[in-house]
Amino acid sequence: MSGWRTLFPNAWYIAMREYRGRVRARSFVIGTGLLAVIAFGAAQLPILIDLSLSTSQTRVAVVVTATGMPSDSLAVLDRQLNGQSADPNAHKAYVLSWMPGGDVASARKDLEAGKTGALLVIDRDAAGDLRFSIRTDMPADGRVVQSMTPALTSLEIEDRLFRAGTSTAALLAPYDLTVSPVKGSPGGGRDASTEISNYLLSTGLIVLIFMAIVTYGVWVAMSVAEEKGSRVMELMLNATTPMQMLAGKMLGNGAAALTQYGLILASVVGGLLAQAPIHKAVVGTESSAQFGGLSPSVIGAFVVLFILGFTLYSLLYAALGSLVSRQEDVQSATSPLMVMIMAGYFMSVAGLQAIDETWVRVASFVPFFSPYLMLARVSAGHVEAWEFGLAVVLLLAAIAVALFVAARIYSAGVLLYGQRVGLRQIIRAARVPR
């Protein structure tokens, strides 16, 4: 293994060639552009939703024949329908015209003429409870009726309480409640919303790593098989060592992967940053969307695990890619690896539900799964520094072993043509040193 000493500059030249080849390919340019546009667009989705809500407005005529209702009834109804907003200019989905003792017949004429979207008549039944009737052409399960129902429930309760001589304010007055963690255990003292946003964040990051390994790992295998298929490999074999080729391919494809990921992520961040001003301009109100709980330590862990995980898997991809003679065979040759990657992915998705379980902790140290599971634990905030360190050390050790094994399989594999390569041949190839 004299390749160790002389890894550079040849690995660098190979990496440069791989990188240029990837980045210049039309599929890369178009794919990246498309994904970046989609990512930017996805970041603007809240605007579209808010916009569709803000442009629609329903006028509701409320004819009140009932008497003795609480004085804040209109305010309660308005608040329930339009939400609470400090901004007096905020958009209102419902405009209420409150007509105590109004004329139902003329209100119906307005409704039939389309001047109003709905007519609400409030009176009292024999028991003295409020009775509501809604007349509208909108579907019974549509948004108007759907949001009207809880509002009317509130109104009914408010009225009954009023008649009973109390109020909701008195009923819902705050009381004392203290929640304290058990001896500072991890995860204690977090509120539920942090837990939920961490869960979403973890899932997102795991998917990012999963996608990168699957997509770009196959690139490495493809590029090996391509060289073999076009027989350039024969020229390369004399010009370089297998170790240099492996390192170069990893670096080149890894850099191309990071370029694509970087551009897409930049587009997402750009989209999110642009979202606020666009939202203000289009919708006229402040955006309600916010950045998730991305802390520097989570980003750091993501980058470290991303790079190490990609390195480990791409080494194996390169080794398996060297065993086939045609690019078409890459998929089937790398399927065992795919199974392993999927296993890690599903384990981590399941593990997110049970982040403190023993099996999750144990598996988060296992090199092939740690890129996912340790990341899940870090982003959930349930991890000690030494645990992360240990996982990284184990990953590095696994990479060293994989490099050794992969270089051997690779140097033997690239010379095998036209054979169906089975496990026995792989083992034999790995045994014979070059």
Add this chain to the structure above:
Amino acid sequence: MALLIESVSKAFGEVKALDGISLEINPGEVFGFLGANGAGKTTAMRIVLDIIRPDSGSVTWNGRLNTELPRETWGYLPEERGLYAKMTVLEQLVFFANLQGVRGKAAVRETRDWLERFRIPDYADRRAEQLSKGNQQKVQFIAAILHDPQVLLMDEPFTGLDPVNVALLKQAFLELKDRGKTIVFSTHQMETVEEMCESIAILDRGRVVVAGSVRDVRRSTGRQMVRLAVQGDSEIAWLGTLDGVHVTRRGQDYTEAEVAPGHDPGTILAAALSRGCEVRHFQMTDPSLEQVFIERVGQIDATERTLAPSAVQR
């Protein structure tokens, strides 16, 4: 001070690709590897290049083991030709030059220089996939020699080239030889070997059948060839009746006969004169390499089949 291959053996599973071959190739020499398909020529070259390791034996160049020599020592034109289809000719030649230790502007200069010499300077900026097979082959040849290696190993360099390009390549060979390079190449074309090589080795089933200077190899059978033409008799029917003489070719121009070891070819001329023939052409030569090749390789083939059938399992 030579390229020494010593008792090198290599087996792939059941198949013995090389069975203890030893060769000495002198520096500055053009050396030809002859052998049928599967004789072990490519394996031998790959072992010299340290692309694969032998099961036993060693390879040294000027006293240093091939495993310790820098890769730039060798220039290799593989039998299976291939280039990066999407890269331009210039790009990939500079890439290969870089890998072999030629850096910066020197790499570009050398590349353009060689493209010029092979009369394809306009192809520098074309993608490899746009080139004809012959031109691709020239590009590959350039890739093998750009870094000015001490030893050139070429696997079937002349196959697939048209006569003009064969001439160009032979010219390049001679130029490299004049620069003191050692050139080893394999081929099926006997005329090329007789024209270019000082020494050769004939391989068969992983063994060296015969090796040495071209003249020695041609004489190695002990046979001599006689070409005879007489006025008015194109058949020369009596020639085959002579003791130790075997007619190998009858033609309008001359009749060729093989004279077994220990027999004097001069007796043929004497016999012709004693019969009163008017001799128009009489020539004594060594057997051609092709004849040696067919005889040696065919012979070993036969003995192995009859004596040791169990050893030929494939």
